[in-house]
Every structure is written in C-alpha cells, then in structure tokens.
Amino acid sequence: MQNAPLLMPAADTLAELRDEIDRIDRDMHRLLMERGEIIDRLIAVKRAQGVGCAFRPDREAQMMRALVERHQGLLPLDAVEGVWRVIVSTFTYVQANYSVHADDSGGDAQMRDSARFHFGFTVPYVAHHGAGAVIDAVAASTGDLGILRATGGLSDGAWWMRLVGEGAPKIIARLPFVERPNHPAGLPMFVVARLPADAMAHGVTLYAVGLARWTHALPAAFQTLKGEILASAPHPEGLALLVAAAGDADAQSFAKAMAEAGVEGARVDVIGSHAMRFQLNDARSGVFAP
Numbered sequence: 531m532q533n534a535p536l537l538m539p540a541a542d543t544l545a546e547l548r549d550e551i552d553r554i555d556r557d558m559h560r561l562l563m564e565r566g567e568i569i570d571r572l573i574a575v576k577r578a579q580g581v582g583c584a585f586r587p588d589r590e591a592q593m594m595r596a597l598v599e600r601h602q603g604l605l606p607l608d609a610v611e612g613v614w615r616v617i618v619s620t621f622t623y624v625q626a627n628y629s630v631h632a633d634d635s636g637g638d639a640q641m642r643d644s645a646r647f648h649f650g651f652t653v654p655y656v657a658h659h660g661a662g663a664v665i666d667a668v669a670a671s672t673g674d675l676g677i678l679r680a681t682g683g684l685s686d687g688a689w690w691m692r693l694v695g696e697g698a699p700k701i702i703a704r705l706p707f708v709e710r711p712n713h714p715a716g717l718p719m720f721v722v723a724r725l726p727a728d729a730m731a732h733g734v735t736l737y738a739v740g741l742a743r744w745t746h747a748l749p750a751a752f753q754t755l756k757g758e759i760l761a762s763a764p765h766p767e768g769l770a771l772l773v774a775a776a777g778d779a780d781a782q783s784f785a786k787a788m789a790e791a792g793v794e795g796a797r798v799d800v801i802g803s804h805a806m807r808f809q810l811n812d813a814r815s816g817v818f819a820p
C-alpha cells in the first residue's frame with residue numbers, strides 16, 4: 531500500500547513519455563513528408579534545367595558537415611550521419627532514379643556496408659567485378675553512380691585512365707564526407723558519374739598522369755604542388771598515376787607546374803574533382819584537408 535503512490539506516478543510518466551515520443555515521431559514523419567513536397571518542386575526546377583543526374587556532391591558535402599557541426603546530445607554521431615545519408619540519397623533517388631554500381635573485387639561485405647550507409651536500401655545496389663566494369667556501367671547509364679576504392683587495389687591496373695576524355699564519367703565525390711577514426715562506413719571511396727560541369731564540386735582536383743617511367747623527382751614534385759599520388763600502375767605508355775591535388779588547376783597548368791617542379795613530359799588529364807576533405811578529430815571539431 532505504502533508503495534502505491536510512488537508506483538502510480540511512474541506508470542503515468544511512462545504513458546506520458548510514450549505520448550511525447552508518439553508526438554515527436556508524428557512530427558518527424560510529417561516533416562519528412564513535407565520535405566518530399568519541396569523535392570517535388572525541386573524536380574520541376576531541375577527538369578526545366580535539363581539535368582540528368584540529381585546528385586549534387588558539393589551541396590551534400592556541405593550539408594553533412596553542417597549536420598555534424600550542429601549535432602549534440604546522446605544520439606551517436608554515426609547514427610545521425612547514417613539517418614541523413616539515407617534521407618538525402620533517397621530524396622535524390624526520387625528526384626531522378628539511379629543505381630549505385632560497386633566494385634566488389636576487394637571483398638563484397640565492406641563495399642556493400644559502405645554503399646548501404648551512404649545510399650540506403652531504396653537505391654538499387656549493383657555489384658560488379660572490377661573497376662572497369664563499374665565505369666562501363668556508369669558510362670552506359672543516364673544518371674547512375676559508381677563507387678570505387680579510393681586507394682589500393684591494383685588488380686584492375688590503371689582504371690582511372692578510363693575516366694579520360696570528355697564523354698567519360700568523372701570522379702565527383704570522395705566518401706565518407708565526414709572522415710573520422712572508427713567511422714562505421716569509413717572505407718575511402720570515389721563516386722564516379724557523369725555530371726554537368728556546373729554541378730561538379732571544387733576543392734580537390736584529380737589528375738590522370740601518364741609518364742614514360744617513374745622518376746625520383748616525382749614525390750617531391752607533387753609535394754610542391756600540394757598533390758598526392760593515390761595509385762600507380764603500368765600503362766601502355768609507361769606508367770600511369772592517379773594524383774589528387776588541392777585547387778582547380780586545369781591539365782595544362784598542372785603539366786606546366788610539374789615541369790617546373792622537375793618532371794618533364796607528363797601527359798595530364800583532369801578526371802574529376804571533389805569537395806575538400808573534412809576530417810573530424812576527437813574533440814569533434816573538423817579540419818579541411820586536400
């Protein structure tokens with residue numbers, strides 16, 4: 531008897547809390563549906579502009595950075611980021627359907643986990659064996675995306691040379707947008723797609739560099755150019771490098787800068803660009819990096 535007054539309010543409180551949760555869930559659902567209505571209008575605007583692929587990498591990078599910077603409280607950041615990736619990717623999908631083509635030659639599990647984290651389950655996932663097959667599938671589509679490991683994996687040779695040329699797909703983003711240690715889908719990946727030039731992100735430019743052979747001047751030269759060799763592989767012309775560098779120098783200026791830094795005779799092509807990388811440290815403040 532003595533405990534009853536204590537138990538009763540507790541039971542009431544649980545019911546009240548559930549009411550509150552139900553109200554918040556209804557509000558969140560209503561807001562998502564409201565977001566859908568804005569997307570309807572966005573579709574109308576984008577169709578009028580004649581855009582095929584609705585993915586806007588700069589905008590997404592900026593949205594994900596803003597989300598992380600304003601996040602507080604006990605909900606883990608991994609979960610918040612995952613929820614928003616699904617929201618943004620699925621809303622992009624309803625604007626213009628697309629599939630994500632992935633290279634599973636380095637193992638399916640990690641790739642599939644990352645694809646699901648960044649694009650959700652509504653966007654179809656299509657597995658391929660090899661970077662070349664992914665690039666071909668993207669090239670044959672109107673607005674599909676391809677995901678490839680940003681580093682390592684030499685089995686495909688100089689796959690990035692397939693991105694050379696005006697009609698070829700380009701690297702349009704680097705994932706994850708917010709890098710940090712122990713990211714649940716932290717596999718560094720490039721997104722390849724065909725995007726209108728004015729929709730490309732800026733900050734880091736990717737170059738395909740063809741050389742007759744390796745020279746010891748290369749690492750120092752790229753350091754001077756704030757560049758990094760991400761991959762290298764033999765190529766019919768000799769050696770092919772995949773280079774990332776801060777800024778937006780065109781191929782000619784980059785080749786000239788390479789010559790000035792001591793590497794003559796390089797054939798350079800721009801094969802994409804992405805937003806500056808954003809790296810979160812333990813104190814949850816972010817730093818930009820090329």
Ligand SMILES: C=C(O[C@@H]1C=C(C(=O)O)C=C[C@H]1O)C(=O)O
Pocket residue numbers: 572584585586587589590617618619621622625
């Ligand atoms: C909304 C846009 O299109 C896409 C969908 C987004 C979203 O749903 O939030 C964000 C960026 C784009 O990839 C846009 O272009 O702004």
